[in-house]
Amino acid sequence: MGTNLETFIESTQSVASAAVLKKLFLTAIAEEGYENVVFARANNRRLVSVPWSEFPTGYLDTYRAEEWDRIDPVVQRAPSARGPFRWTDTQPRSGFNKQEKTFFEQCRELGVHSGITIPIRGIGNEVDLISLSLRTQDRLPPDRTTHIYMLSVQYWLKYCELTDRREQETVALTSQELECLRWCKEGKTNWEIGEILHISEKTVEFHLSNGMRKLGAANRITAVIIGIKRGLIPL
Structure with a gap:
């Protein structure tokens, strides 16, 4: 659809x-x-x-x-x-x-x-x-x-x-921030991501919050799109 x-x-x-x-x-x-x-x-x-x-x-x-x-x-x-x-x-x-x-x-x-x-x-x-x-x-x-x-x-x-309304700054995400965002792209919840990566739900929230801040995103969906666009997250 x-x-x-x-x-x-x-x-x-x-x-x-x-x-x-x-x-x-x-x-x-x-x-x-x-x-x-x-x-x-x-x-x-x-x-x-x-x-x-x-x-x-x-x-x-x-x-x-x-x-x-x-x-x-x-x-x-x-x-x-x-x-x-x-x-x-x-x-x-x-x-x-x-x-x-x-x-x-x-x-x-x-x-x-x-x-x-x-x-x-x-x-x-x-x-x-x-x-x-x-x-x-x-x-x-x-x-x-x-x-x-x-x-x-x-x-x-x-x-x-x-x-040219938004500068494309170079952003360096940690491997765990990237991994959490990649699983967000797959529609996983914070709890599910924690189970997959063997970390706590609070740790997932921490990595996602840092990733969103670095990318200038207000939420995880926007962060995922920006990550895809900048080649940080594979399609």
Whole structure:
């Protein structure tokens, strides 16, 4: 189902332009069942730019004119989110307020609903957002959050490389840090990795934490993608 992650990574390795990279990413996302995609940047809970988007005609113009980012729960949630989240996850226990409910209703009328957002730490205090959503009221795609997250992180890393937004520093990981990340790639839990390597779960957490810090990754999934891209972790 959908694009194989390793195939996607391999197909983007030799890409020389952001336009070709975007096309590959949109194809992969479409295969996951999503029709709308936007790549945006936020700072201090406001959008500062939208490098590109694939929305129904008129949606982005309306969003900007109404300054919806001031009330958009997705934009407000992004700075504190540590991983991907569905738009429904932004609803507080007390429910959305009237303004937020109206916002989501207007989005649905314009062909944007049932979304998932991948926040990625950008430069400084910026948060880069990749959001996917549907255009028509239909059955939601299967929950493939982790897979979509990894596709998005790979897109972002390659985009940064092409646009010189992120320096590719030389990173030296220890053999145990690399081994733990390699087993993360295989979907193993910290406990399972500990059993395989004959070390404690806390030691696994220690090595993974160090590896993530060295790679500048907010979580293990991002660390794995960066490790693959830099040739530290084999496909």
